[in-house]
Amino acid sequence: MLLEAKDIHMSFPEGDGLFRRKRKEVLKGVSFELHKGECLGIIGESGSGKSTLGKVILGLEKQDSGKILFEGSELRKQWQSEMNVVFQDYTSSVNPKFKVYEIINETLLQSKLSGEDKRKKIIELLEQVGLNEDFYYRYPHQLSGGQLQRVCIARAIAKMPKFILLDEAISSLDVSTQVQILDLLIELKEKYGLSYLFITHDLTAVTYICDRVLFFKDGQVVETVNNTNKLKYVKDEYSKLLLGSVLDIEISC
Numbered sequence: 582m583l584l585e586a587k588d589i590h591m592s593f594p595e596g597d598g599l600f601r602r603k604r605k606e607v608l609k610g611v612s613f614e615l616h617k618g619e620c621l622g623i624i625g626e627s628g629s630g631k632s633t634l635g636k637v638i639l640g641l642e643k644q645d646s647g648k649i650l651f652e653g654s655e656l657r658k659q660w661q662s663e664m665n666v667v668f669q670d671y672t673s674s675v676n677p678k679f680k681v682y683e684i685i686n687e688t689l690l691q692s693k694l695s696g697e698d699k700r701k702k703i704i705e706l707l708e709q710v711g712l713n714e715d716f717y718y719r720y721p722h723q724l725s726g727g728q729l730q731r732v733c734i735a736r737a738i739a740k741m742p743k744f745i746l747l748d749e750a751i752s753s754l755d756v757s758t759q760v761q762i763l764d765l766l767i768e769l770k771e772k773y774g775l776s777y778l779f780i781t782h783d784l785t786a787v788t789y790i791c792d793r794v795l796f797f798k799d800g801q802v803v804e805t806v807n808n809t810n811k812l813k814y815v816k817d818e819y820s821k822l823l824l825g826s827v828l829d830i831e832i833s834c
């Protein structure tokens with residue numbers, strides 16, 4: 582087991598001033614397991630708490646209660662460097678004043694590589710995501726959306742993490758670029774044994790890349806499908822609704 586979430590609860594303050602003591606529960610007892618080398622999809626409607634769950638896993642938000650275990654350990658310091666993230670909004674997740682090599686170098690700052698070795702490593706990473714040396718000195722505005730998302734993926738894999746959170750990582754791209762990025766993610770997963778948590782609204786992408794999928798509603802996992810080829814056999818009413826609205830299939834009862 583790579584990652585385990587056990588009964589995660591999370592709430593945010595609601596309202597202003599005096600009323601800020603009121604809290605809104607966004608995660609209501611979320612539990613799941615992510616196996617090594619698998620891609621687990623989390624699909625659910627907007628506002629259901631998917632990104633909040635991602636942030637709790639990355640340690641960007643602190644849960645009210647519940648445990649996150651990585652390789653059986655709760656000690657975040659030990660495993661923080663084994664995780665990385667690719668967000669939907671590639672333009673705001675990079676510093677526009679940074680050149681491509683500086684963006685990738687953000688993950689390599691602690692590495693002992695220096696000078697020519699670091700340059701070689703960055704070029705190697707660019708090649709791994711289907712780019713090349715020509716992109717090294719370019720600024721984000723000189724890249725297409727797909728190319729910039731590839732740079733973000735290069736930054737995410739630079740230290741060879743075991744786990745990458747993909748939060749709507751393809752949603753801002755056009756359909757043909759989405760397929761290219763999904764193919765790249767599948768290739769990297771197989772090559773390096775990476776594990777992904779793939780947060781999305783997009784069921785087609787789920788069937789393309791995910792091994793298993795969690796249906797998420799109102800801060801809770803309402804159903805887990807262990808084989809994405811069997812999506813049409815979902816039992817939960819919400820999962821059926823979600824599937825029926827996206828896929829033109831008859832959902833079995």
Ligand SMILES: Nc1ncnc2c1ncn2[C@@H]1O[C@H](COP(=O)(O)OP(=O)(O)OP(=O)(O)O)[C@@H](O)[C@H]1O
Nearest residue numbers: 593594607625626627628629630631632633634782
């Ligand atoms: N920092 C915050 N402070 C207060 N409320 C927040 C905060 N972050 C998220 N929320 C609220 O938590 C709920 C869940 O948000 P979240 O972004 O996790 O949903 P989501 O399922 O990822 O939605 P989407 O698919 O639209 O990105 C929303 O009602 C949101 O307004």
